[in-house]
Amino acid sequence: MAGEQWKSKIGFILAAAGSAIGLGAVWKLPYVAGTSGGGAFFLVFLVFTLLLGTSLLLAEFVIGRKTQKPPIQAYKELAPGTPWYWVGILGIISSCLILSFYAVVGGWILTYFIRSLTGGLTDPPEGNYGILFESIISNHWEVGAAHLGFIVITILIVQGGIQKGIERASSIMMPALFIIFIVLVVRSLTLDGAMEGVRFFLQPDLDSLDGQTILFALGQAFFSLSLGVSIMVTYSSYLSKKESLVRSASSIVGLSILIAFLSGLAIFPGVFAFDLEPNEGPSLIFTVLPAVFNEMALGSLFFTLFLLLLLFATLTSAFSLLEIVVSSVSHSNPGRRRIAAWAGGLGIFILGIPSNLSYGLLSEWLIFGDIFFNQIDFLVSNILLPVGALCIAVFASYFIKRSELREELLRGSSLGSGFFSTWLVLIRYITPLAIIAAFLHVLGVW
Numbered sequence: 367m368a369g370e371q372w373k374s375k376i377g378f379i380l381a382a383a384g385s386a387i388g389l390g391a392v393w394k395l396p397y398v399a400g401t402s403g404g405g406a407f408f409l410v411f412l413v414f415t416l417l418l419g420t421s422l423l424l425a426e427f428v429i430g431r432k433t434q435k436p437p438i439q440a441y442k443e444l445a446p447g448t449p450w451y452w453v454g455i456l457g458i459i460s461s462c463l464i465l466s467f468y469a470v471v472g473g474w475i476l477t478y479f480i481r482s483l484t485g486g487l488t489d490p491p492e493g494n495y496g497i498l499f500e501s502i503i504s505n506h507w508e509v510g511a512a513h514l515g516f517i518v519i520t521i522l523i524v525q526g527g528i529q530k531g532i533e534r535a536s537s538i539m540m541p542a543l544f545i546i547f548i549v550l551v552v553r554s555l556t557l558d559g560a561m562e563g564v565r566f567f568l569q570p571d572l573d574s575l576d577g578q579t580i581l582f583a584l585g586q587a588f589f590s591l592s593l594g595v596s597i598m599v600t601y602s603s604y605l606s607k608k609e610s611l612v613r614s615a616s617s618i619v620g621l622s623i624l625i626a627f628l629s630g631l632a633i634f635p636g637v638f639a640f641d642l643e644p645n646e647g648p649s650l651i652f653t654v655l656p657a658v659f660n661e662m663a664l665g666s667l668f669f670t671l672f673l674l675l676l677l678f679a680t681l682t683s684a685f686s687l688l689e690i691v692v693s694s695v696s697h698s699n700p701g702r703r704r705i706a707a708w709a710g711g712l713g714i715f716i717l718g719i720p721s722n723l724s725y726g727l728l729s730e731w732l733i734f735g736d737i738f739f740n741q742i743d744f745l746v747s748n749i750l751l752p753v754g755a756l757c758i759a760v761f762a763s764y765f766i767k768r769s770e771l772r773e774e775l776l777r778g779s780s781l782g783s784g785f786f787s788t789w790l791v792l793i794r795y796i797t798p799l800a801i802i803a804a805f806l807h808v809l810g811v812w
């Protein structure tokens with residue numbers, strides 16, 4: 367039975383780019399680059415994204431589009447009677463965990479956005495945005511309500527279905543996000559002293575590269591293309607057989623890189639122009655940026671725009687994280703979509719409560735020396751995602767027949783054997799080796 371499909375190729379590209387572009391590009395990349403050597407980090411990230419990220423994205427696309435089924439069912443169809451469907455289960459578990467803390471940050475953004483509209487950000491205590499941020503995120507009623515609000519918006523869109531929910535919302539939010547980005551980059555680059563920030567972000571200081579940075583860049587490349595979780599398997603299962611996977615993947619990777627680049631250009635010039643520290647870490651966008659915007663003409667307007675952009679970026683990623691759960695439950699019975707969206711979304715909200723309280727009531731509760739929120743992020747980004755990515759690379763390249771892989775990958779495109787063979791080498795050898803090397807490095811073996 368052919369289920370629902372994307373209405374247009376561009377709708378699919380915007381939704382998939384919406385999943386990819388999120389906190390990874392706009393929040394994580396700038397602060398990780400800020401603490402790991404600026405341009406050098408960005409360069410390594412770029413190479414990993416172009417070679418390994420694109421190959422893995424294509425592998426997920428082949429699995430999804432070939433079967434037109436959500437992950438668990440897709441792995442079952444391609445490798446019947448084997449345990450490979452566990453990769454789908456792992457993807458669903460990872461997605462729930464990601465969304466559990468992603469929605470907490472989404473809630474912070476929502477709170478900031480509402481406060482920016484009502485003037486609640488203009489006068490921080492003692493003129494210090496760090497103190498304001500601490501006081502907001504430890505106020506569990508305010509962030510709890512915002513957390514729930516963020517999840518409810520996500521549920522309302524996802525319950526609408528692929529075309530009327532996710533595709534429609536992404537087709538509005540993503541173009542708006544690009545326009546706001548351009549406005550912010552122009553504002554940022556025209557500040558006095560902006561060039562120092564551009565230099566920090568773009569001039570690679572290769573001496574600052576070490577194993578740790580390279581590892582972060584690999585994790586970041588996968589995280590920011592939403593790979594290793596079978597989300598791209600899910601989204602491509604709704605793509606018509608007529609479209610070229612290679613062309614769609616190039617557009618999605620191109621848009622993601624463009625946004626990562628624009629984020630750096632929007633953020634670092636301001637940080638340097640106002641003599642603030644680029645290596646502030648995770649709270650960079652909540653503590654440093656309000657100070658930056660506060661200093662500039664029409665700053666509060668630009669900050670509100672920035673928060674709106676961040677909200678759109680985060681929501682379009684959240685849609686994909688909930689959709690993988692919903693599609694798995696409602697594939698064979700579309701009537702169950704609404705109930706699946708509500709049950710899944712509210713379950714994930716409850717799962718996220720300890721992450722939310724990590725900054726307030728539960729701040730003293732440490733697991734292996736760190737708060738719950740950070741440990742879940744670590745578990746997902748550094749363990750579950752790379753394991754998922756490794757399994758998908760191995761599955762696609764060793765367990766699907768070469769002729770079938772080739773047919774699905776090249777369908778609708780004019781590329782030939784050379785492209786296919788290069789992709790196969792990347793997915794069969796280079797990607798798994800890079801992931802294994804990264805693991806060995808974390809374990810201190812290498």
Ligand code: PFF
Pocket residue numbers: 385386387388389390391461464589590591592593595597683686687
């Ligand atoms: N790609 C999203 C981001 O960069 O913010 C995060 C993400 C979404 C990761 C979906 C993984 C995923 F499956």
